[in-house]
Amino acid sequence: MDSNQQQTKWSQFLSLIVVFFFWGFVAASNDILIPVFKKWFVLSQVQSQLVAWAFYVAYFVGSVVFFLISIKSDILQKFGYKKTLAVGLLLSALGAFLFVPAAAAANFWFFLTALFIVGLGFSVQQIVANPLAIKMGSPQTGAHRLTLAGGINSLGTTIGPILVGIALFGMGNDKESKSNDKNLSKIEVVKAEYITHKNELAKNVEELRSDKNDDPATVNATISTAQANIDALDTEIKQLNNISVASDQQVDSFSKKLEKIKEKSSAISYPIEFVKENLKMVKIPFIVLGVAFILVSIFMLFSKIEDPAKEEEENTEEGSSKFNILKYPQLYLGMLAIFIYVGVEVSIISNLPALLHTKEFGGVLEHNIAPFVSLYWGSLMIGRWNGSINVFNISKTTINILKFVVPFIAFAIIIVANTLSGKDVSSFYIYGFWILAFILMSFLGGKNAGKTLMIFGVAGVIMMLIGLVYPDKEIAKYFFISGGLFCSIMWPSIFDLAIAGLGKNTGKASSFLVMMILGGGVIPLVQGWLCDFDKTSEGILGITWTHFSYIIPVLCFVYLAFYGFITPKILRKQGIEMGESASHGH
Structure with missing residues (x-):
């Protein structure tokens, strides 16, 4: 490695990762809004999933609009990274403030419009922030910076549901949130x-x-x-x-x-x-978010964040005019993998409140959902913090020790945060077994993108299938929640495989991959549609349709495992041998 390797611009990077926190905070908070809107607007399960649809389809629309505009004029070159990022933050602020009139009107479609505008702003931020993080130092450590950013994103997904839950329902009642007494008949x-x-x-x-x-x-x-x-x-x-x-x-x-x-x-x-x-309490967290977006946008404009050198941008354009997706099976199969990955990541949790609300899973009410949402998104934090250990220049022995210690530190943060919010989460302690299983599997995958994706895809299939058949529903729900652990490091694995061999077309390929975040708005609708069969049918195979709907994540994980298995073979035929990849998070 070059001894003159460019050092990470930590002061600039630490300013940037605040944006990653917001992405996670809002995305996870949507899962608290879904059961609330479902109750007060008298929605079917598939209608309630329009919350996820409105938010994630905005990523697709924003990416397409950005791409079309960039064909005629390179926005990042013309306006700069900081100004474009600030515009994205202000757009999200507008969407957040629209929650006030939406709550005042008690109009579901108004809420969806507000969420769509928040997501639209996030799409602009995503397009700017990811490459900017990579370019804030040496290219060799770019993925490591995204690892840290992904960890901060996951911290937002863990804290968001707790704080929004407190805003909507107040502090919890530990007796009320406690699991059913095992001594009860x-x-x-x-x-x-x-x-x-x-x-x-x-x-x-x-x-x-x-x-x-x-x-x-x-x-x-x-x-x-x-x-x-x-x-x-x-x-x-x-x-x-x-x-x-x-x-x-x-x-x-x-x-x-x-x-x-x-x-x-x-x-x-x-x-x-x-x-x-x-619904009036819905206003408070989004007013706070709107103000925070504005403050961060002002901070960004006056920060010392520097735009990457323009020559670097120009080099990536060379040869892109003849770019053809169909020439790269790793890319078009990867686009489907990103679509399915984001879809399953969102679908597992956005339909979980409906599952927990069923009689067989304990009839958990809306105000006691937040800890489970927090545990799911916290599972992604556990996985990404585990992957972040590779960032540090320490001995292999120390890394191996930290691989066991850090995930449980992250788990402890989830427990403490929920306990401070007034919820009894003593039933979560058993989840440590799933975390241990994840750690052991992470050693099997190592840093090889294909192998990691295949192993965690198979693990996801197994966990979902056990969740479908396990007789004790107090335990079965953790098999579904553990989907967050096995999704946690899939994004970088898919990305690394999809852009391998793209050379100067990597930037253009990345924009197509970001568009596929649309899956987060589509797959939850499919699973929600299955849940709604409970209104007209007694169930299937001895379980409710809501429970059976988790067959959708099974199918998703099957494809992700397949992509991890087949893509290295495709790349080898192209003369590309995948080496080790650094883990980071979406």
């Missing part, structure tokens, strides 16, 4: 679920009785509908009080009755002013 667990649902409806009725803003006739009609469900629950609870020991058939009968009552409750259309009152 099946019938006692069902009774507890009846009481929980009754209390939720009773709270809404109490608030409706003091509603002076809506039409009294509408309010009374809603109270009457909710009270009818409460009366139905009371009837079943009285019967449950007289039963000390129940057969499985009786438990199943009471469970089915509860599901029917819940289905009626989810169809209650609340008065508009009442909905506005319950």
